[in-house]
Amino acid sequence: MNGPHTQVAMPAEDLEDLYENAPCGYLSLQPDGRIVKVNRTLSTWIGIPADQLLGKRLHDLLNTSGRIFYETHFAPLLRMQGFFNEVALDLVTVDGRKLPVLANAMERRAEDGALLFTRVTMFQAAERRRYERELVDARAAADAAGATIKAKLAFEQQTAELREQFIAILGHDLRNPLASIAAAARMLRKEEQSDRSTKVLDLMQGSVVRMSGLIDNVLDFARARLGGGIVLDRRAEELEPLLRQVIEELHYSHLDRRIEVSIELVGPINCDSSRIGQLVSNLLGNALTHGTPDEPVRLSAATLDGRLELWIANGGAPISSDAMTRLFQPFFKGEAGTSPRGLGLGLHIASEIARAHGGTITVSSDDKETRFTFVMPLD
Structure with missing residues (x-):
C-alpha cells in the first residue's frame, strides 16, 4: 500500500517516439541541402510519407514566394552565421494547401569546421499569422x-x-x-x-x-x-582606403576615362563605411555614365568645420529642371537619350544612405559641370 509520500514511477521516455511524434516538425539536411531524416509529425502535416521526402531539398516543400525568400535571404543567412530563428515560411501540402510555419535552423559542424548536417525544426503558425493580420486590420480600421x-x-x-x-x-x-x-x-x-x-x-x-x-x-x-529606412552599422573607421578601392574598381571598368581625386580626411569617421562606399560608388558610377567622355570626372573628400564633405563632378549637358525634381526618386532613369542601364535606384539609395547618416545630398548643374555634394556632420 502506498504511503502519503510514495512517488509513482513514470515510464521511461522513448526518445525515438519523442522524435517521431513531437509536437513540432523535425528534419535534417545533408551538406548539399537534401533531406536525410524527417519525423512523422512533419510528414503528417504535409501528407507526404517520410520515405518520399528523403532526398528532396527544403525549398521543394515551399511555395513559389517562399522559395525565393529562402534562397535569397534565409539560406545565405544560415551559411553566414550558422543558424536562423523564427523564420516565417509557407509549406505546401500534398493537396496544394498552404501551411504557415515558423522555422528554426542550426548547423552541426565537425572540429575542422566541415559541415556535417543542418537541423531544422518547424512549428505551425496559422493562428499566429491570423492574429497578426487581425491586429493590422484593427489598427487600420481605428486609424x-x-x-x-x-x-x-x-x-x-x-x-x-x-x-x-x-x-x-x-x-x-x-x-x-x-x-x-x-x-x-x-x-x-x-x-x-x-x-x-x-x-x-x-x-x-x-x-x-x-x-x-x-x-x-x-x-x-x-x-x-514600408517605413523601416536604411539600417546602419556605425563605427569609427578610416574612410580613405575604402574610397580608393571604390575609385579603382570603377576605373577598371572605365579605363578610357580619367578620374581626378583629392582626399583630405583627418582621423577616423563615425559612419557605416560599407554604406558610404555604396553611396560613393553610386554617385561616381553615375558621373562616369552620364559625363562627357573627353572630360575628367572629379572627386573630392574632406573633413572641415565639423563635417564630412564629399563631391563628385562631371562635364556634359546640364540636367533639366524637370529631371532635377525627380533625380532621387526610385526607378528614375534620367531623360530620353541617356544610358538605360540599371534599375534607376542608384541616386535614390545614395540619398537614403545620406539621410540615415543625418546628412544630405544636393545637386547643381549648368553648362560647365554637374556636381553632386554629400555632407554629413562628424559628431
Whole structure:
C-alpha cells in the first residue's frame, strides 16, 4: 500500500517516439541541402510519407514566394552565421494547401569546421499569422475609414509587389552570375599570374564581396518603402582606403576615362563605411555614365568645420529642371537619350544612405559641370 509520500514511477521516455511524434516538425539536411531524416509529425502535416521526402531539398516543400525568400535571404543567412530563428515560411501540402510555419535552423559542424548536417525544426503558425493580420486590420480600421483605408491598402499592396519583384530580380539575375565570377576569380588565383593580373584578380574579389553586400543592401529598399529606412552599422573607421578601392574598381571598368581625386580626411569617421562606399560608388558610377567622355570626372573628400564633405563632378549637358525634381526618386532613369542601364535606384539609395547618416545630398548643374555634394556632420 502506498504511503502519503510514495512517488509513482513514470515510464521511461522513448526518445525515438519523442522524435517521431513531437509536437513540432523535425528534419535534417545533408551538406548539399537534401533531406536525410524527417519525423512523422512533419510528414503528417504535409501528407507526404517520410520515405518520399528523403532526398528532396527544403525549398521543394515551399511555395513559389517562399522559395525565393529562402534562397535569397534565409539560406545565405544560415551559411553566414550558422543558424536562423523564427523564420516565417509557407509549406505546401500534398493537396496544394498552404501551411504557415515558423522555422528554426542550426548547423552541426565537425572540429575542422566541415559541415556535417543542418537541423531544422518547424512549428505551425496559422493562428499566429491570423492574429497578426487581425491586429493590422484593427489598427487600420481605428486609424481611418472609407477612402483613406482604401488608399492605404493600395499603397501597401503596391509596396509588397515591389518587394517581391526586387527579391526575384536580385535572387536570379544578380546572385547567380556573381557566384560564377567569384568562382572563376578563385580558380585563376590558384594559377601562376603576373603582378598586374594578381592585382586585377584581387580587385575582382573585392568587387565581388562589395557587390554581394550591395545586393543585400538593395533588399533594404523594400523595407525602406514600408517605413523601416536604411539600417546602419556605425563605427569609427578610416574612410580613405575604402574610397580608393571604390575609385579603382570603377576605373577598371572605365579605363578610357580619367578620374581626378583629392582626399583630405583627418582621423577616423563615425559612419557605416560599407554604406558610404555604396553611396560613393553610386554617385561616381553615375558621373562616369552620364559625363562627357573627353572630360575628367572629379572627386573630392574632406573633413572641415565639423563635417564630412564629399563631391563628385562631371562635364556634359546640364540636367533639366524637370529631371532635377525627380533625380532621387526610385526607378528614375534620367531623360530620353541617356544610358538605360540599371534599375534607376542608384541616386535614390545614395540619398537614403545620406539621410540615415543625418546628412544630405544636393545637386547643381549648368553648362560647365554637374556636381553632386554629400555632407554629413562628424559628431
